[in-house]
Amino acid sequence: MNLDHDSCYAIISARDSRYDGRFFTAVKTTGIYCRPVCPARLPKKENVIFFPSAAVAQEAGFRPCLRCRPETAPDTPAWRGTSSSVGRALRLIEEGALDTGSVEQLAARLGLGDRQLRRLFLKHVGASPVSVALTRRLLLAKQLLHETKLSITQIAMASGFGSIRRFNESFQEVFKVAPSFLRREIGVDGPGVSSAELQVRLRYRPPYDWEAMATFLKARLYLGVETFDRGVYRRSLRVDGRICLIGVSRGKGDWLDVRLRLQDLTAVPKVIARVREGFDLAADPEIISGHLGQDEALRPLTLRRPGLRVPGAFDPFEIGIRAILGQQITVAAAIKLGAALVQHLGEPLPSVWASETGVARLFPTAEAILASPLDFLGMPQARVRCLKAYCQAYADSPDFFGGETATLVSRMQAIPGIGPWTASYVALRALRDPDAFPAGDVALARGLALPDGTRLSHDDLEARSQNWRPWRAYAAQHVWTELASG
Template sequence: MDDEHCYRAMSSKDGRFDGWFYVAVTSTGIYCRPSCPAVTPKRENTRFFPTAAAAQSAGFRACKRCRPDATPGSPEWNVRADVVGRAMRMIADGAVDRDGVSGLAAALGYSERQLHRLLVAEVGAGPLALARARRAQTARVLLETTDLPVSEVAFGAGFASIRQFNDTVREVFAHSPTDLRRRAGRHRTAGPTGGITLRLPFRPPIDLDLMFGYLAARAVPGVEEYTDGRYRRVLALPHCTGVVELSGGSGAHVWCTLRLDDMRDLGAAVQRCRRLLDLDADPVAVDERLGGRPELAPLVAAGPGRRVPGAADPAELAVRAVLGQQISVAGARTVAGRLSARFGKPLTAPAGSLTHAFPTATELAAADPGDLPMPAARGSALLALAEALAIGAVDLGPGADRDESEARLRELPGIGPWTSGYIRMRALGDPDVFLPTDLGIRRGLERLGLDGAPAAATALAESWRPWRSYAMQHVWAVPRPDAPAAAARVPATRS
């Protein structure tokens, strides 16, 4: 979008563009989200930035009314597979805080100077500024939602010193840390109790019942559960193991309650929950494209805002994709539960039915093939995958090159086009995957009166680009003529 398009979107207060870009007002020194009701500047007094970090680097501070730092992330980074898109996903996951700019650049195969130049040209800020903006938002969440001492908030958010923390918070939010906490205390919104509770914003519409139903149908015993409208699971994070509870809110947000042993993992935990529920998607753009196709228009109209379930742990999702080969969803759940109980790390404090973390690739790679609760051939495929993930031969992290990762997966025994494509869609978050040999896709197309043969389906799906992953969610959910209405709500595919 050029500046004129941005100005028109801002003038219409169109909330769909929140997170796509930010509006800075030179006469006030404040930057806002496009839908902010308080911003009506003259054209000559406005500047537009692709990221909050770019606005902060230019000397603007966050609006106190619209809180632009709390918008959904830009869906552009889900779509883009180039180095900038990969870098943005890694920075959001905390790569700079953990490994520094040198580690980020090395993981992407670029020099620090090259990476900085690319990011400044594309998003208006370098990796340090982008990581700083992320730390500031994490600090604000901790200040407003917990009673942690300010010093613990500073280091938990990733700052290297109390001074750096204080200076950044004052510069970005025009308040001291204690002021932010005091103001939040006066305006705190009630939510689920216990742990760190925060709201994860999204762009409406969204069908959370369908999303939670999908996850519930595949919940691994001991690792996940869904009860009373709340989805809970164990998270394996860079510094610790945590537990998250997700539930629907009354507005355009999801309630998220996290219980973490190490506050440094807050930012990573939030990003992984967002990816799991596909909360940074732009459903209007997806629905406009798919709803324009006659074969999909009735499905899109009946299910607006349908998302693609992601993965809180990409390696776990890959393992579960192999476990689910040639067996039912219920059977895959049972096997995954046995695997977790046998090889997963027990929680120090079990939370209800949640007792174990899903086993890591390293733990599975060291397993005795005879201890795996599955046929020998599938066990061999599982061990080969686990070893490749453990030694880094296959990268499924947020900065992975999707084409390279899929190619590496296909080199492993027992992993064909369907499994690698499914992993690419859910673990790597690719919005444009199509699985032409999937039985659910074939049956769904045939129920629509279309040719479901792989060649014909592939040709038809070309018109669904770049949102074929979303189109598959609609086709999978096409009900059998004799299916109960409730059963038709959850896509019935494997894994």
Template sequence: MQVRKWLVCPGRADIVRLMTNLDQDICYQALKTKDARFDGRFFTAVTSTGVFCRTICPATVPKRANCVFYPSAAAAMNAGYRPCLRCRPETAPGSPAWKGVSTTVNRALKLINEGALDEGGVEELASRLGIGERYLRRLFLDHLGASPKAVAQTRRLLFAKKLVTESHLPLTEIAFAAGFGSIRRFNDAFVKLYKRAPRDLRRETLTEVPANEGTISLKLSYRPPYDWDRIIGFLAARAITGLEAVSDGRYHRAIQLEEKTGLVSVKHDPQRHQLIAEFSLPDITLLRPAIDRIRRLFDLDTDIGEITSQLGKDPHLSPLIKAYPGLRVPGAWDLFELSVRAVLGQQITVAAAATFAKRIVSHFGTSLDIGDRHGITHTFPSPEILAKADLTSIGLTQRRSDTINGLARAFAEDQLKLEEAGDLADIHDRLCQLKGIGPWTAQYIALRALKEPDAFPESDLGLIRAIPNGEERICPKDLLAMAENWRPWRAYAAQLLWSADPGGPELKKNRTSGQTDKNDEG
């Protein structure tokens, strides 16, 4: 098979520049080690076979002369290569979300995963991001080596391949879950790429016993190391009774997408560097966005080695990185839900905030008719409900109740448009326009719900306590100046400091979780 080599492709100056930046010789050295920490950072295309692989592929390492390296699976497929059936590129962790200006790309990928290009076009996607179509295309070429449409098509195919080989779902359901408009389009695209029909590939590869009846169990890979115990401890300390639970080392929660409800349970498989997520969903088309949200919640696509190599140069953070290898920044299932949690956490303990959140869910959430499933009974209430709710009835102060009502109205009326924000400063400014929301709350929402890697709530008491400063506490201004050395990964520095906080929730339940900034009312 004659495969076009991307480096010499005429008329593609942007791609040539990208591939120059992706050092081919360094990639080959990483390939030879089969180190899982490089999994998903680049893909190896083999010109002699026409196949592209992950760095951990068990096949014999090809000769250097036969290798071309690409920054994404979409770029490799766009160049004419097909995915390896042994190492399964569809199971690799996603591209890092913190490369330069690629926060916009990360938001675009999130929207693509939710089906933005299944029916709409690139121009509409760019408009939702608040940028021009031409600039969006250029960002995708710079960071992923392929156009938005090529990335969307690649994700559809790789996701479909994952369901074919990991689930017993009917092929018709897989076609629609992956975003194909018809079974014919799905079959045609699949055969063109894999040179065999989905049914034949399933017969060759699917050997595992089906998951529990009515559930879909999928494997979600990450780059090691991964500190599961700290992540699950962080979520357990903040779990909202009735909505989510942590038991026997597993995380469970009710989920809601497009006004449809379901359940998800997640456990850790450290030997294979993956989480196993079990979904119970009423509509198979919700599966793809549900997986994307779980990956963000557990921060599975972070290249933690790259981050810690820089943060480890700081004398305050170096011992913490050694103490907590693989520590990630927990995300959030839903932007609005996390925003309400952040307001509840202003200047009170983690336990108290969780108690108020429990009351909000039990009083205003939607009851689930699912029987006894890990104590999960409700979904989180919608912005429309909380915009009108009398939250003083559950013990909140009038001021805090007014803040949440105003926040809910802003979401219900789509005033904030946070996912269209240009950068962290823009997110901060949009949130701080709301009464009762100041810098701490805005930064915390950006850090967890929007996955901004450089968000940093410098007035957080836990961060201040974690920095030794003699008999006095360091002031927020000095902490912010110190954090300049941690850019662009201050969010990960914050997570390390929270873990080292002597009053943290994993060590002491009455930790004051809030901030000292007076602009955050509470």
């Protein structure tokens, strides 16, 4: 958004919650930055500076407010949708790409030079990749200090710091207090938890169409890997070889309640990132609906579902398998195939985990699928060869889902049996590209037919979708959701 000083000051004067997370207010006299809804006394107009993100405010030398807690603001930074390379980099940073790797390695995963990546960040974010990563780690640590009973050492591990000493030094430098002091101040005490279990709140910008998200997930459950019971979605995940369980439900405010059980606390950043992506928590529904609502056909859909999200990927590899299994058959038939795949090839979870949650297995690995004849699926051999070719391509490329959307689409279409629709659909969900659009989708052509019933051709649909950029994925989701509800 345009950070006009007068407009931003009017917003913080009114404490307008609609702008929470869209910018941050830094007070020059105190050295603190706040959310627009901060309950503290309003600072003088001449004493404030406005920043588009917490990372930029911290890089400018300001520290987070302890009252309004910037780490709890909805994740809707100003650069979303402005650069696909930056968006992809931010997702990788959120998953911990710079916790153990370098900027050069991150740039290589994106198919960029490290100088080019730094220039893109300065242009679109206003802060360096390293500053963004450090801000993410510190704000996650602060959230865990407030919302969990993990020990200081456990929080250092869970927020991506390599050592307790490095964590304490970084925290002290930014917040001007030690983590232990803050823990005592907020009244959370205890030596930590004996097992890697925690519960956190992940905020979003309202409205959020939870019913549409729940309906989508329920219709596509792979039994054994996922359950949806009494309003709680549960599933297993394998993150960098480590097993975890997640449970997600709608909170009483503008957040999702997330329960995690992990083998290793160092997986926390990546698991939280996967949940954010899976439930599309970074979307700004007001901006998206306002843009798509300019189209006459989409306007009634955006009015009916102003908080619609695009379901993302908890596991990008799994999305590719789901898309291939679903080629040219119904959703119900594809789900049966997926459940059979899980039952035969999915690794069992520890029995205690399974008995408590109903989630019994992990999604099969590419290696397990390659080693099996897959005769239990009863699929045509051409489809079996396609599935195995995808698994082989994924196993051969450590960063199969790295790079731009066009790169992934090209990789997918190079696999025999995968066409433009499957490749675009995988990019839409696995890369969380808000502008991905499967123009060849038959359902989209039906849902966007002209008043006389004439269906748009692939080229016509592609041409019409240009007006929906950069939110074409949301346009597609609106049409699909409308058709499913009918």
